Amino acid sequence: MVKQWLWRLGQTAVGIWLLVSLVFLLSHLGPVQGDDALLPAAGDLNTTSTPSSFAQRQATRRAVQHRLGLDQPVFYLSWQPATDTTSGCWSWHGLSNQYHHWLLSTVHGDLGTSLGSREPVARQLWQALVYTLPLVGITLLGTLLLAWQLAERLAMQPRWQPLLQAALTGLQALPLFAIALALLLLLANPSVAAWFPPYGLGQATPAELGWGLWISTYAYHATLPALSLMLSVLPAVTLQLAGALRDELAQPYTATAYAKGLSQPQVIRRHALRNALLPSLTQLTDLLPTLVAGTLVVEVVFALPGMGRLLVQAATTRDYPLLVGGVLLIGTARLLALLLADVLYGWADPRIR
């Protein structure tokens, strides 16, 4: 058993390495390079002096590339296209290439530094995670507990079931940005109801306010972002689990459970839930990468400094070390979530092991 899981972990590690290597190589092969953002703006009339000629600009570019190590070959080998005098061929560059240096640093736990700010990538990712993890983690946990409660009640088919089911289905059809903007415009709008602050997580630090007040300020500011996330995740999880529970309650084995004198909630919790969980487990483990990837839409609408914005910023400014570091983190979370799904499947249905 241990050997089997070690094998799976090894496969996951190889998967992560392949994924990140692919992102590294693709990002370095695109037409827009990381040093473009570091060169003086071209084509404007508002600076006193810019490197105006092509030659001057190329010299500046070469200097930037040299400082950042971007003048080295990207990979161990590259394809040299045919010229007038030579035919195309593969060229070997040895160990002095960008990929090799990046791989060695990563194996040693160094994700490099951001091209623009020169801030260590690991530090930037950690600073964003400090905001993303608690917000998304607590929200998802709360959402799942709520979804579980709702699904149990829906499975019992009360009178209000069609109404709630229709409401959840309608909510599921709404994209996250629509939910977030609607909450913002309804509950943080002085023209309607300014019950909540429109942005941020409170500007004061625990040292300035004390932990108690800081937590209440944080919770007050986090209410709308958390509610947006909750409303976008809740319908899918609830409807799926409720449907699976209803299917299980129609199975003959539940008749035996009822015959033993169990109430419907007891039948659900002791017998039907475990069998109904299988599809939901995949759904839940799919949400886990969100913990580290953040939710861009909510972060933009409520101006939260999370992982989503950090990575989009890295992509738009072609800050490849940061981008690759982020992909490494999210890819790891994704593949570990798949591994976790396999483990949970085995727990929920031992026949799968």
Add this chain to the structure above:
Amino acid sequence: MKHLFPLGLRLALVALGLVAGCTSRPSKEPPIRVRWTRDPESLDPLLLANQYATEAANLLHLSLLQVDFSKNDFSPALAEALPTVTLLGDSLTQLTYQLRQAAAWDNGQPITGHDVALTLKLMYCPGLPNESARAQAGFIRSIRIDSLNPKRFTLTCQGQAVEHIQASGDFFILPETVLDPQHELRPTSLSELQKRPPTTPPDSALSRLARRYLAAVPMPGSPAPALGCGPYELSSWQKNQTLRLRRKTRWWADQVRPRPFVLQAQPRRLEFAIIPDDATAALALQHGDIDLYPQVSAAQFAQLRASETTREQLAFYTAPSYDIVAAGFNTQQPALADGPTRRALSYLFDAAGLLQATQFGQGLRTVGLIHPNDQRNYNRSLSLLPFAPDTAALLLRRAGWQQTTPRGPWQRQPKAGARQQLRLRFRYRADDASFETMALQFRAAAASVGIAVELLPTAAAALTPNLQAGDFDVYVRLIKGNPFLFNFIPVLHSSARGAGNFTGYGTPASDQLIEAIAAARQPAQRSRLLQQFQATLRTDAPVVPLFFMATRLAASRQLAGLHVSHLKPGYLVTTMERKPASFPTP
């Protein structure tokens, strides 16, 4: 639903709001809070990543000369006056500066020519992100400090361009006492560093300089000592969230009387809130969480102005901007290589309609790259280009183009070379709806005369590389300008092809004219040349200036002293104050 949101929970939320609301109102004067759309990313004075980084650096540091928003020109800041200019032969300029007597670092040490020399040497120190700074100040070949008066120094510059005066004072001065306390770099001259091959490994003095510099540059989340001699120091920086600055209690310029405009610094505390979404920023302004919302979009501005609830609470400002929206043609494409074809296609842009549709009419149409408010230089003999597809078709025929069928494609057979077809690829920034509107308008107008246009919406970061590579036929973009620079070499000179001259335009005559404008020292002479240049651009039509943008700001009425400017970022934060009655006294 009662089960889901019981009364207790609702009461808890209200209580939470009350507690948090009370705690968020400090008893002392609140900071002036300004909205930014993105993080400054770096506060490294050698590499300012974006407009916000520049804005913050202007508060933390000072240059010899600073842009004076009251005059729309450069004024002395650290320097006592504009430099004395001496022309040497026909290729060198000497600029002599005298620093203000009061100018001093935070530790009381006077700011001298040695600090200026060290700052220039930093631009050639290996391992630092100084490539852009080096390219911009590379014309300064040497610095000589007066041995009797270290506050007086002379820069020797390559070339005799008028802009050298402004450019020679337009970089932040950094302290030698912090970066080179042992004066190890003093024996090394600037020209020695300039001649040093970039691949040579740094010696120990340069390595130590680079290490000290990198340690002194602030990073998000970590406090850093004040490196600059500007009025503010960094209080905190939370990436993608806030940047807070506080006024130095003892700043050298407080002794300067009378205080020049560029050395004003009224607010005690400044807070820049990074809010990417426009709707959120508008609500934050209405909610009182921010005091100033600069660069408001036209639609948002109109919406805020129309709102009954915000009209009493907010003040609205507009000012002309020197940023111009312009279309450009790739003159290196055979079909667009001749002026008559480009001029014909210019008539397919509905500049008036686009100004109304994208800017709600706020902005100014123009005949060229000179602002219509520039009475001296704007060419009033030229008329605004009308939207006239029929004229475009007529001019195309005159340029040798023919349609095989009434609505068919346009073709022509040049005297030499293959038959040409008029099919256009239109590139623009995908993240701005205004540019998409312009692209769609042009495509519709072109279709009405039988020209096929393929739209190429492009990510912002990829636009410049694509334009530099010539991968387009027509583009539309924003050209940033300002009122005191008339150097068109980076944009329209043939030497800038592949760099900032995206259109690839440039004839011997136009190059000569552009060079003459850059070198003109007398206003009358420059005015005559600029008028001629506008007429040449109209004839050759490598670019089609559509309109100058407007700057729009919305601010809380609690703010006083808001100075709205034509120049970026459109306001001056250092003159702002909160009206006395607007905050509780402690």
